[in-house]
Amino acid sequence: MISLNNISKKYNMGHVTVNALGPVTLTIHKGEFVAVLGPSGSGKSTMMNILGCLDRPSLGEYLLDNTPVHGFSRTKLARVRNMKVGFVFQSFNLLPFATAYENVELPMLYAKISGKEREHTVKHLLEIVGLSDRASHRPAELSGGERQRIAVARALANNPDIILADEPTGNLDSKSGAEILNLFEQLHADGKTLIFVTHDENLASHAKRIIRLLDGKINQDYTQN
Amino acid sequence: MFVHGFKMISQFIGDMKKQKLRCFLTMSGITWGTMSVILLLAFGESFRIASMKNMSGMGNNIVVMGGSRTTLPYKGLPPGRYIQLREETVSLLKDYIPDIGYLSPETQKYVTLSIGPQKQNNNCVGVYPGYGMLRNLFPQKGGRFINPLDMENRRRVIFIGTQISEKFFAKESNPVGKILMVNGIPFTVIGVMQNKVQNSSYMTQDKNIVFIPYTTCRDVFGAKYVNRIIFKAKNDVDTPKIKENIHEVLGRRLGFAKDDKDAIWMWDTTEMTQFIHYFFLGFEAFLFLGGVLTLIVGGIGVANIMYVSIRERRREIGIRTALGATPRLILLQFMLESFIIMFIGGSLGVLGAWLIVTLFGSPALTGVQVVLGKPVINLNIALIVATVLALTGFAAGWSPARNASNMDPVRALEF
Numbered sequence A: 001m002i003s004l005n006n007i008s009k010k011y012n013m014g015h016v017t018v019n020a021l022g023p024v025t026l027t028i029h030k031g032e033f034v035a036v037l038g039p040s041g042s043g044k045s046t047m048m049n050i051l052g053c054l055d056r057p058s059l060g061e062y063l064l065d066n067t068p069v070h071g072f073s074r075t076k077l078a079r080v081r082n083m084k085v086g087f088v089f090q091s092f093n094l095l096p097f098a099t100a101y102e103n104v105e106l107p108m109l110y111a112k113i114s115g116k117e118r119e120h121t122v123k124h125l126l127e128i129v130g131l132s133d134r135a136s137h138r139p140a141e142l143s144g145g146e147r148q149r150i151a152v153a154r155a156l157a158n159n160p161d162i163i164l165a166d167e168p169t170g171n172l173d174s175k176s177g178a179e180i181l182n183l184f185e186q187l188h189a190d191g192k193t194l195i196f197v198t199h200d201e202n203l204a205s206h207a208k209r210i211i212r213l214l215d216g217k218i219n220q221d222y223t224q225n
Numbered sequence B: 001m002f003v004h005g006f007k008m009i010s011q012f013i014g015d016m017k018k019q020k021l022r023c024f025l026t027m028s029g030i031t032w033g034t035m036s037v038i039l040l041l042a043f044g045e046s047f048r049i050a051s052m053k054n055m056s057g058m059g060n061n062i063v064v065m066g067g068s069r070t071t072l073p074y075k076g077l078p079p080g081r082y083i084q085l086r087e088e089t090v091s092l093l094k095d096y097i098p099d100i101g102y103l104s105p106e107t108q109k110y111v112t113l114s115i116g117p118q119k120q121n122n123n124c125v126g127v128y129p130g131y132g133m134l135r136n137l138f139p140q141k142g143g144r145f146i147n148p149l150d151m152e153n154r155r156r157v158i159f160i161g162t163q164i165s166e167k168f169f170a171k172e173s174n175p176v177g178k179i180l181m182v183n184g185i186p187f188t189v190i191g192v193m194q195n196k197v198q199n200s201s202y203m204t205q206d207k208n209i210v211f212i213p214y215t216t217c218r219d220v221f222g223a224k225y226v227n228r229i230i231f232k233a234k235n236d237v238d239t240p241k242i243k244e245n246i247h248e249v250l251g252r253r254l255g256f257a258k259d260d261k262d263a264i265w266m267w268d269t270t271e272m273t274q275f276i277h278y279f280f281l282g283f284e285a286f287l288f289l290g291g292v293l294t295l296i297v298g299g300i301g302v303a304n305i306m307y308v309s310i311r312e313r314r315r316e317i318g319i320r321t322a323l324g325a326t327p328r329l330i331l332l333q334f335m336l337e338s339f340i341i342m343f344i345g346g347s348l349g350v351l352g353a354w355l356i357v358t359l360f361g362s363p364a365l366t367g368v369q370v371v372l373g374k375p376v377i378n379l380n381i382a383l384i385v386a387t388v389l390a391l392t393g394f395a396a397g398w399s400p401a402r403n404a405s406n407m408d409p410v411r412a413l414e415f
């Protein structure tokens, strides 16, 4: 379960302070399927980064499975990123010199999973995203859609409960985007918590809950069928 | 854990392969620095040893003394009188100054050496048996130096330098037992001097001299005075005290004031030994500093490269930390890279230095080796270089690696 309590993020830009996010109070339960929408600059990425422990809030409390992570050290945050959340980026963020296989394997190396188990999991994940035959390809040898599917497989590596995706389809054509969303729906069916940012109302309509941000604050938050 | 460590390290090395040129340039800096330190130390050391050895060609820590002119009045006698040493001076020294070890007078004659029609004018020196030890005159195999029986019996025996041997005797033949005429008087050769390097002398070099027993010399050629007396302290540290005593003892006997240091001249090679010792201490410190500075410059190169590398790989670091790499692991990765560069660069440097030292030790270069010695890479040098390399690697890697490990993933991924 995710619980944000008066979370905000401010940037000091010389004389002025930019309020990028918040204050935001928000609860997301296990197994929810959430789409985050909002105009450019409304704070979507800022919120996702805080949720994914990639960034730390300026103020407020963040409870992740009832653990207050807002005050965690860098090392502890690294563990949370490694084990509890999988993050999918708009620009894929795969290691360019590593193969698809090695990219998916990386979070498991950091989790000190044994070689046998790693091999088993990587193969399984590549199968799920339908890229078993691309295991030894490097990112440059893959299409955008394939790269993002590898990134999704990587996000699943340590079997986290939560998958976060910041505009995962932003760099993809509509067909590849649909494939990614398809994957998300599968994961949702498997009981994962899914939160993704999009500009595409059509894609957002697949989610069960919609959160609309405006100027760093939650403007609308509703469930759809 | 070890398995993961291994996988990590092989991954780091994989990463480094992507940066071949960068690593290559840095490594060459380290290789160059390592080679400089080792070579400077190895050659400095061998040069010192060679110089010491060449110095001792004339003798180890000996004092050569001879009579001169007084500069002070003594018991109503005016200054400017000649002081001359005699054979009895030698026994006087032996009796009064027990700290003296080997002791020998030297009576130098200019003679004609001949065998049949072959003739050569040459220095001939009459000495005591101890002279061989004083002046490092060691016989080649099958020969010997003058002994006490030669002295006692005033034997007509002769010990010859290598040049004399080459001049009068065929190359392969052994001159020992053969006859060499000295001013027409037959002398039996008892030994040929072993080759030695001698970088100082007061007559000609020993290889051009012939030596005969002092008593024989006195009988055959006459010797009222001795030209010089050579001695060595039983214990080298006593040399200054002995020199002091000599002025006092001889002053009373030969008639000069004990403060009249110029009445007797003395050449103390221990002073030279000490000078050489300190000279090389400074010389080696200088070389070492030069080498270490070179290495440090190499280390700064590594640090710089690490900074550049981390800037270039900011995104990679961001990805790794986003996926759960702990700051410690990032630190470890970059420290390890720094050490690997140091290790490979250092090893190549050691190899290069070893090659040069080996080439330098080849027989083709014996001429240079006489002066510079045969360089060796000893354990001390190896330990010093290893320590300096490790410290440099640590210093160079630490700060950039620290910076990299302290980046929040979003900051690293912004670029």
Ligand SMILES: Nc1ncnc2c1ncn2[C@@H]1O[C@H](COP(=O)(O)OP(=O)(O)OP(=O)(O)O)[C@@H](O)[C@H]1O
Pocket (backbone or CB within 6 Å): A011, A013, A018, A019, A020, A021, A038, A039, A040, A041, A042, A043, A044, A045, A046, A047
């Ligand atoms: N590092 C930063 N320094 C200063 N201001 C920042 C920084 N990062 C974000 N901001 C500001 O915070 C606000 C929110 O940015 P954010 O990236 O979260 O918006 P977004 O909703 O993701 O927009 P987009 O749809 O364009 O991705 C913006 O006004 C942005 O200029």
Ligand SMILES: [Mg+2]
Pocket (backbone or CB within 6 Å): A044, A045, A046, A166
């Ligand atoms: Mg954004």
